Amino acid sequence: MTANAKPKFAMYWAASCGGCEIAVLNTHEKILDVDANFDVVFWPVAMDAKYKDVEAMENGSILLTLFNGGIRNDENEHIAKLLRQKSKILVSFGSCACEGCIPGLANLSPVGDIVHTAFNTITTDNPNEIYPQTTFDAPEGELHIPKLFPVLRPLDQVVDVDYYMPGCPPESHQIAAVIDLVIKVVKGEAELPPKGATIGVGDSTVCDECPLARNVKMIKEFKRIQDIAPVDPTLCILEQGIPCNGPATRSGCNARCPQAGAQCIGCYGPAEGVMDYGARLITAFASVIDATTPEEIDHILDGIPDPTGQVYRFNLAGSLLKANREAWKV
Amino acid sequence: MSEQFEPTIIGFTCNWCSYRAADLAGTSRMKYAPNVRLIRMMCSGRLDPTFVLRALSSGADGVMITGCHPGECHYIEQNYKALRRFLLLRRVLAGLGIEPERVKLVWASAAEGARFASETTAFVEEIRKLGPLNWGKTDDRQQTMDDVESSVVNRPSSEMEVPA
Numbered sequence: 346m347t348a349n350a351k352p353k354f355a356m357y358w359a360a361s362c363g364g365c366e367i368a369v370l371n372t373h374e375k376i377l378d379v380d381a382n383f384d385v386v387f388w389p390v391a392m393d394a395k396y397k398d399v400e401a402m403e404n405g406s407i408l409l410t411l412f413n414g415g416i417r418n419d420e421n422e423h424i425a426k427l428l429r430q431k432s433k434i435l436v437s438f439g440s441c442a443c444e445g446c447i448p449g450l451a452n453l454s455p456v457g458d459i460v461h462t463a464f465n466t467i468t469t470d471n472p473n474e475i476y477p478q479t480t481f482d483a484p485e486g487e488l489h490i491p492k493l494f495p496v497l498r499p500l501d502q503v504v505d506v507d508y509y510m511p512g513c514p515p516e517s518h519q520i521a522a523v524i525d526l527v528i529k530v531v532k533g534e535a536e537l538p539p540k541g542a543t544i545g546v547g548d549s550t551v552c553d554e555c556p557l558a559r560n561v562k563m564i565k566e567f568k569r570i571q572d573i574a575p576v577d578p579t580l581c582i583l584e585q586g587i588p589c590n591g592p593a594t595r596s597g598c599n600a601r602c603p604q605a606g607a608q609c610i611g612c613y614g615p616a617e618g619v620m621d622y623g624a625r626l627i628t629a630f631a632s633v634i635d636a637t638t639p640e641e642i643d644h645i646l647d648g649i650p651d652p653t654g655q656v657y658r659f660n661l662a663g664s665l666l667k668a669n670r671e672a673w674k675v
Numbered sequence: 676m677s678e679q680f681e682p683t684i685i686g687f688t689c690n691w692c693s694y695r696a697a698d699l700a701g702t703s704r705m706k707y708a709p710n711v712r713l714i715r716m717m718c719s720g721r722l723d724p725t726f727v728l729r730a731l732s733s734g735a736d737g738v739m740i741t742g743c744h745p746g747e748c749h750y751i752e753q754n755y756k757a758l759r760r761f762l763l764l765r766r767v768l769a770g771l772g773i774e775p776e777r778v779k780l781v782w783a784s785a786a787e788g789a790r791f792a793s794e795t796t797a798f799v800e801e802i803r804k805l806g807p808l809n810w811g812k813t814d815d816r817q818q819t820m821d822d823v824e825s826s827v828v829n830r831p832s833s834e835m836e837v838p839a
Contacts, residue, residue, distance in 0.1 A: 453770065623767060624724035631759035637745065637752075642762050652763060653770025665728040666810065670772030 352408035352531055354383035355399075356438075357428055358390060359414030359421035360448045360497055365439040366390045368514035369411070375521040382528045383409070387428075399427055407432045409527055411510075413439040415448050415662060416498045420491035429504040434527075434537070436544075440513040442500040444614050444622075445662025447513075450654060452496045452661050452668035460493070496668040509543040513612035513659060516598050519545035543617075547596030550616045551609045555591060555600035557581045563635035567648030576606045583608075583633060586648075588655055592629035593622050611659050621665045623656035630656075682736035682802040684711040686795070687726065689719045691749040692785045693741035699788030707792035708799035711739060718742070720753025724764045727778055731768075732810050737777045737802040739795065744782040754782075774805055 358366065370376060379385070386407060387394045410432035416422050429435055440446035451459050465471040481488045500506055510523065523545045529535035538544060547554065559581045568586045570576065582589040582603050590611035591603060602609050615622040630649075636642045649655050657664055688694040694715045700707060716722060719742025727738045740761060748754040758780065765775035779798050783791045 621725045621728050624728050624764075627724045627760055627763045627767060631763050632756055634759050636759075637755045639758065639762065642759050646763055646766060649763075649766075651770070652766040656767055665725070665732045666771050666773075667732075669770070670810075672772075 351382060351384040353386045353406060354379060355385070355387035355407045355410040355428060355432065356391075357387065357410065357412050357414070357424055359412070359425065359442070359500075360417035361414030361439065361441045361446075363390065364514040365411075365413035365441075368439075368512075368517055369520055371517040372521045372524065373517075375524055378528060379524060382531065396424065396427070399424075399431060402431050404430050405433050408531070409434045409436070411436050411438040412500055413442050413514075415441045415445050416494070416500065416503045417448060417451075418491035418493050422494075422503055425500060425503050434507050435500075435504070436508045436510055436523075437500045437506045438510050439515055440511055440612050440614060440659050443509050443511045443663065444660045445497055445499050446612070446659050449497050449499075449660070449662030450658070452672050453653065454669065455671050456493050456495050496672050497662050498667075499663045502662075507540050508538070509541075510545045511543065511595060511612070511614040512545075512598065515545055516601075519597060543595070545597065546613065548617050549596045551591035551594045551596055551598065551600050551603070551613070554596045554598075555581075555603045555609075557600075557603055560584060562633040564633045564645065565635050566645060569648075569650075570608060578606045582606075583629075588630060588649055590626060590656075590658070593619060593625035614660060614663070622660040623653075623664055626656040680803055680807060682710050682799060682807070683734060684737045684739055684795075684799060684802060685730040685735045686711040686713045686739040686741065687719070687722050688713050688715050689742040689749075689754075690715055690717045692743040692747070693719075693781070693783040693791060695785035696741075696783040696787045696791035699785065700792040701788075703788050705788060705792040708796045710799045710802075711795050718748065718750050718753045719757035720748070720750060722757050722760065724760055727764060731773065731777070731808060734808075734810070736805075736808045737779070737798065739779050739781060739798055741781045741783055741791070744784055747784065773808065773810075776801060777805065777808065 356366070356369065385392060387399050410428050412425065412428060412435060414421065416425055437443050441448055445452070460476060463469065464476055465474060477490060479490055479492045512519070526535055530537055558579055562581065562584045564586050566586050567588055570587050573585065573587065577585060583591070587608045589603065589608035591600070591609035593616060594609055594611045595613040595616045597613050611622065615625065619625045634642055634645050636645055661668065688697055697713055719740060722740055730738050740757060742754040742757055743749065745754060761778065761780045765778060768778065769775045781794045783794070
């Protein structure tokens with residue numbers, strides 16, 4: 346490696362959907378800045394690279410790694426540890442890596458149920474009950490596929506993480522700003538934020554950025570958004586009785602969903618200082634219920650059909666309790 | 676292993692009534708189960724559900740929330756908020772596989788030392804029947820997962836500097 350070689354960049358997806366990669370490409374021409382300033386050494390979705398190439402690199406030789414996806418199987422964990430070893434800056438990128446996101450909701454079910462649902466339910470015709478095995482003796486030798494862990498874990502429960510960048514996916518303008526910052530750091534024109542910081546976000550809640558009109562909220566009934574037609578596009582969504590996760594969610598997205606007339610689903614994760622996202626949301630929802638007797642309160646709460654999924658939609662794996670008790674049983 | 680399971684209970688009390696109820700139970704020399712560790716707050720309305728989740732995830736087997744009777748809150752209506760949080764929290768806990776009975780809400784005025792004592796004892800017995808929660812051992816479970824064979828060791832922390 347010559348002294349003036351470009352710094353190296355890597356991006357990896359573990360248990361994720363690929364939306365984070367799309368968000369990076371959605372930075373449009375900014376992606377050319379990445380190419381101009383970085384040597385992209387490992388990015389499975391965009392280029393051909395082998396794990397052994399990464400293993401052969403010197404420790405700490407990759408300047409910036411954006412890691413998206415949670416740790417669901419031993420391959421995810423292996424690559425997480427490998428990239429931690431090879432990277433100077435490891436960014437937990439996107440909601441899955443930061444707090445589990447939608448794949449983390451699988452922590453509500455034992456792993457056996459998940460495999461069964463995927464391979465032998467009404468949507469999958471499997472009369473002979475054939476399930477994937479982790480090893481297979483092929484004529485060419487033994488083949489392995491990754492072993493599923495009992496639960497999905499966010500990246501920082503597996504390796505040390507330098508920065509967090511939440512969002513499902515992170516907004517492209519936030520990604521562009523972070524790329525700009527790192528390029529400036531490389532050129533010596535800026536300094537990195539303190540280790541452990543959450544980057545590419547606002548420092549308040551979605552409600553704080555939301556332009557919808559807010560009054561005193563007193564709710565007699567929770568409704569699902571599909572049951573309301575039409576949604577008033579000028580009035581606070583929670584005030585209309587739709588459980589909106591804005592009060593607990595970190596700002597940074599410019600309140601996109603509420604502005605489009607839909608409830609915030611909480612993809613930017615817990616706001617600054619929130620230890621448990623779901624608990625904060627419980628507080629928020631409980632505060633707006635207009636009832637004082639247990640019976641009436643319970644009746645109103647019946648309007649939220651899946652309370653656990655509602656308050657932990659993106660955050661279950663990163664919450665204080667992390668998973669359903671059944672799922673922990675190996 | 677014939678020893679009886681002794682649950683660990685965290686109790687949150689309100690400064691204006693239930694804490695005084697506990698105080699009264701003590702000064703009146705009433706006997707109640709010693710399993711509860713009381714934490715005093717200014718009001719049951721201060722009870723962030725985070726406290727309950729933190730207690731359960733750190734090894735508590737049950738959590739008791741206490742406050743003034745409805746209509747008697749020192750801060751007008753905050754105990755109603757505690758009630759709503761409690762009812763929603765129980766539903767969320769049920770979704771996580773935790774028996775909702777592990778969290779209990781008790782109203783006790785400053786004069787009800789006897790009520791505080793009997794409710795506490797009854798709660799301890801309920802939790803004893805449910806058995807230990809053992810949530811604090813999740814770190815051990817994590818260790819189990821970390822034991823999965825991996826050829827990679829953790830990177831040395833000395834390599835954090837970024838080249839100028």
